Amino acid sequence: MKERLIRLEVFRYNPDTDTEGHYQHYEVSCLEEWVVLDALNKVKETLDPTLNFRWSCHMAVCGSCGMMINGEPRLACHTFLRNYPGTIRVEPLVHFPVERDLVTAPDDFMEKLKRVKPWIIRKDKQPIEQGEYRQTPKELLRFRQYAMCINCTLCYAACPEYGLTRHFIGPAALALAHRYNQDSRDQGRDERQEVVATKEGVWECTFVGACSEVCPVHVDPASALQQMKIASSFDWIKEHLLPGGGK
């Protein structure tokens, strides 16, 4: 197996001692088939144990190792060194406050996620003896793609709108709202519309589409938002132009 000397340019920030961040260079020998996360782990193990970053699964499932790699939001465990011939610049995800080195605080996303109620809401709950809510494969396909989200927040780092307008609910949370709206077992769309159809919801999106490009698990949040814009527009017509609010 081929080894290569990898040069990393890593953003460092210690809130206890630093007033602002700076970049530190590391050179570390890595196998060509390693990912950026392996290189960071080798730096931490052999060169600098003070370097901080989040990671857990190493297989693009947990969504913890999101960072800017050469300026693009990516999962470090999903980014192969062989695709980066020169120095690799590693920075914390943009649009989120930096806690320390490559660790960011996702609190804003977590708060917005709760606001869209990403769980199944039932108006009429059937007793457990009546069994489960059954669903056909076709009904499952309507939302399955959006259920693949791993909450890595790469789409928030990619979204210029979220960067400019922090009250925007943002791609992942809205795509998850769409996921539950599309679920045949769910009856909570009206409740979610109170957030989705506001200015902070889908209407802040200008359809740049970067969210869908960076998603490591091929969710397409941009399509979810467009579909919700169309549905919300029909709601608006019903509410404002039809007699009795279309009810």
Place this chain on the structure above:
Amino acid sequence: MAKSNKPVVWFPFAAGGTVIAFFIPVIALLTLLVAFGKVPAGLSYESMHSWLADCVLAKLAVFGILALSLWSSAHRLRCTCFDFGLRIDTLVAAVLYSAAIVASLAAAMFLFRL
């Protein structure tokens, strides 16, 4: 927070986007055909002009295509201005939508004078 009234401007934008997606390739193809001097007789300027002059439905269709495309372009440009950090959205929106409306009215006047 109240639901947004954005559908008022977004719906014609979306309709215009669809219209543009369908008709721009046709316009590009026609332009290429003109450039190579290979315009089919039915699509020549003169025959299209006389067809438009005679048929009210054709005028309405062309007006629809133009007005929706103009609105869509105005809205897209408004979003682009915002994305580029121009934080005077109300003014930008007023100028661009007014331009789209004025140009649509001008197109209507031209079409119905034919």
